[in-house]
Amino acid sequence: MKKNMGAIDRGVRVLLALAIAVLYFTGVISGTVAIVCGVIALVFLFTGCYGSCGLYTPFGFSTRKQSKT
Numbered sequence: 001m002k003k004n005m006g007a008i009d010r011g012v013r014v015l016l017a018l019a020i021a022v023l024y025f026t027g028v029i030s031g032t033v034a035i036v037c038g039v040i041a042l043v044f045l046f047t048g049c050y051g052s053c054g055l056y057t058p059f060g061f062s063t064r065k066q067s068k069t
Contacts, residue, residue: 005062020041
C-alpha cells in the first residue's frame with residue numbers, strides 16, 4: 001500500500017492507541033467497551049507505524065506532504 005499519512009497523523013494515532021492501553025490497564029475501561037477500544041487501538045497502532053490508512057485510499061485523501069520534485 002502507498003503511504004498516505006503524515007507525521008502528525010501517525011503520531012496522533014499512536015498516542016491514541018497508547019492512551020487506550022493506559023485506560024485498559026488502569027481499569028478505567030473494561031468489558032465490551034475495552035474489547036472495541038482495543039481493536040481500534042490495534043488498528044491505530046498498525047496504521048500509525050506503517051504509515052498507510054486503508055480508508056484514505058478510496059477517497060484519495062492524504063495527510064502526507066508531497067515532495068517538491
